[in-house]
Amino acid sequence: MTDPSPGWREALEPEPDAAASVFGEHLPTARRFTENLARHGEELGLIGPLELPRLWSRHVLNSGLVAPLLRPGLVGDVGSGAGLPGILLAIARPDVHLTLIEPMERRVAWLTRQVDELGLENVDVVRARAEEVKLKGRLDQVTARAVSALRTLIPITAPLLRPGGELVLMKGGGVEAEMGAAEKAIRKHRLEGVEVIVLGEGVVDDVTRVFRARVPSA
Numbered sequence: 001m002t003d004p005s006p007g008w009r010e011a012l013e014p015e016p017d018a019a020a021s022v023f024g025e026h027l028p029t030a031r032r033f034t035e036n037l038a039r040h041g042e043e044l045g046l047i048g049p050l051e052l053p054r055l056w057s058r059h060v061l062n063s064g065l066v067a068p069l070l071r072p073g074l075v076g077d078v079g080s081g082a083g084l085p086g087i088l089l090a091i092a093r094p095d096v097h098l099t100l101i102e103p104m105e106r107r108v109a110w111l112t113r114q115v116d117e118l119g120l121e122n123v124d125v126v127r128a129r130a131e132e133v134k135l136k137g138r139l140d141q142v143t144a145r146a147v148s149a150l151r152t153l154i155p156i157t158a159p160l161l162r163p164g165g166e167l168v169l170m171k172g173g174g175v176e177a178e179m180g181a182a183e184k185a186i187r188k189h190r191l192e193g194v195e196v197i198v199l200g201e202g203v204v205d206d207v208t209r210v211f212r213a214r215v216p217s218a
Contacts, residue, residue, distance in 0.1 A: 034056065069199075108127045142157045142166075151181050154167070171211050
């Protein structure tokens, strides 16, 4: 692929010191992905034109901070889009198998190309809407970022989980209000252990908030 934006290096946010603590030994691969996204993201409609000066802090580190919450097993990333957080979680956690679920063909092509280029052997890319996806088995965990409000997101993600499986949904500062609006969905799907986790305090300027809950074991 040709370089459509020769000025991307100057516009890209310098790599923050926190990147080393978030990605550890996997930082070189995370760096390659970030550079690929900076180079081609706007052209492919994956990120907006104003995102390069905050790509690391707002998107890459924000996604990578979720990695410690994952458990070895099968994790689905709903609405993977640019690969945030799915590709970065796969980089940070090679012991976890990620299924990236994305309905748009051009984004699926991007995700597939990144998986191949980065040599990620723990990733499958599936073109489908979450409501219609056909998986070989139910998932241990499901994550999503910037997809929709909880009242809409819970009904399309909870059914993908095995009994006792866990939602790990990235949300913004309004997560508490979203939880209130999603009370009906939380009750309908009998979610347990509902909580909001704040990640990255003292490490990054923009913390990551995660809505976490379990579906019943039986």
